[in-house]
Amino acid sequence: MKSSANRRWFLKSLALAGAPVVCPTVEADETDGHESGATSSGTMGVLMDITQCVGCRKCEYACGQAAGFNVPPIETFDDRAVFENDRRPGPASYTVVNRYAAGESPERFVKVNCLHCNEPACASACLVGALQKTATGAVVYDPWKCMGCRYCMVACPFQIPAYEYDNAFTPQVRKCTMCADRIANGARVPACVEICPKECLIYGRRDELLALAHDRIRQHPDRYVEHIYGEHEAGGASWLYLSDRRFADLGFVAVPAAAPSHLTETLQHAVFKHWAPPACLYGLLGAIMWLSRRPDDEPKTSPAVPTMPPRLKGAVS
């Protein structure tokens, strides 16, 4: 049922691809409250078509509401003065919209938030598994596990997780959840996607979003740059961006395609392969200890010197 809805939605997307205005909220006839989870094989994601964004910042408002932050009234989000400086998501805002003007060309707006990487560096780094990639594609955080070491912030190549340094007792790592709770509670799309008046945010299965994005580029090679940010960056991400300008000019960091977690996990797993390297080192040192032993050399009076029981050989192998 769910996948049929997706397919219908997808076909609609393709049909409308000439005028890239796609209803992000899918068909309204879906009554199954939990239909938007990734019940089919693919994980979910969001495609942002930067060419469509008008910079209304309503998504910032909706996100703050959904996340339970103290948000000012919606009118205050019309204030364009905030665009003077680039902002970053922080401990009290999961997403921000930044403006990029460039001479003659029209200004562009970019919504910044966690990309929900396919192989998230933050989750690979977290030593207690407080950050997890869920089956739906969202990377979510469990404050009860977290130690507050902030290694996740070091690891994220997109510089997304923010920390509540002001909170003395129960600080949390804060970042976009792809509205995992909201969606588990029956919402069909994330709050920011729902409120977007221009429908430049599309929620759906990642593979379908990618197909859609490629299709738009194919149909309008003049309108888009040939790069879908998030398709390959850091091993790919759930959140995808289409743009008519070079991403480097829109505040996106250049991130290589290799997932950073592969670098450390390869080392980590090599060192601990079947526990063989540590065990071999232990055995080797034990052997050296045994062989270099000079019986008359053992000061009988000094403690902290290992006395060598005859069963040493068995014990270290």
Added chain:
Amino acid sequence: MTSHEHAAPVARRLLTPGVLMLLALVGAAMIFAIIRFAFGLSVATNLDQQHPWGIWIAIDVATGVALAAGGFTSAALVYVFNRNRFHSLVRPALLTAMLGYTFVGMGLMADLGRYYNIWHPALPSMWQGNSVLFEVGMCVMCYLTVLYIEFLPLVCERFIGDTGRPRLARLCARIDRVVRRTMFVFILAGVVLSCLHQSSLGHLMVIAPTKMHALWYTPLLGLLFLLSAAAVGFPMIIVESLWSSWSFSRQPEMHLLRELARFIPPLLGVYLAFIIGNMAVRETYGELRTVSPQTVCFGIEVAAGVVLPLVMLLMDRVRRSPRLLLTACLLIVFGVAFNRINVFLVAYQPPFAERAYFPSVGEIVVTTGLMAGLVLVYRVIVTYLPVLTPTSRSVAT
């Protein structure tokens, strides 16, 4: 061959002006620690969203672990390779390592946002084997336990034969017997655990290739960390030994230290070879053509912290002179400490940073306070426990 002098408590007045100064530093650190725990990291530190790690990680934890390497290198030398003539150096090194790791834990507590969850990695339900930090955490926890076990005989020795407290004396004798019979297991475990976490500390930053300056970033960071830890172990022992000889107005154990210093150039040489080899393979030497804080720091780190002491220690004259030996060893200690600071702070160039990180007064005071505390506790323990070997006469080996 049982001519080893016995280690004995140091018979000296405890409250000297130096000790009072250390106490003052610890007191100041406590004030800032209270501020940190009462009002949060934002009040006490200069950390921000782009710079999640400051000197509490780079110095208190990373440098602390590196400089505690004397514990495992001396254990390896004396017990694994059976160079028994260095035996008198093991106890002070063991004490330094034990205290070093204990203070690493305290520094970490101050830095962790949710310090009360510090035990979480011990819960199997939260194990996350892909995380390098998980391995560091586990190894450090295990190694700290091993260090305490290795230290037990010294404590027991203090009370064995204490006729005033026969029960305690008997208990100590029993513990001592068990621990000594099984000590080799712990000594080997200590060396293995050290190799593992010393290298993993370097692996930590491998996950951030896009944020690290090319001069330091390499997948071999772990190996470089291990080699530098191995190279800094003996210099730390020499520095401590000379320092405590002077502060207790004893004759420096030059006959031993000179011998020990001969092991340093090969260790340091291997480290330097890997630094240069890594630069050659990754072709990062081109970076040195530009002058930036990073290239200057790298230059100082390698030239003053590795090359210069290496050349110095190749000279017999340096190894014979307490002052020159101390200088060379201090340079190595500086080089490794600076390397850790460089890797964790100077090389770390996150995107979107609005300003560079520089430690706050609170961070600096807490860090110096932890160091002062370490020295203080060391001072107290050698006063009451048999750690140092008196060397007014030279020890026959």
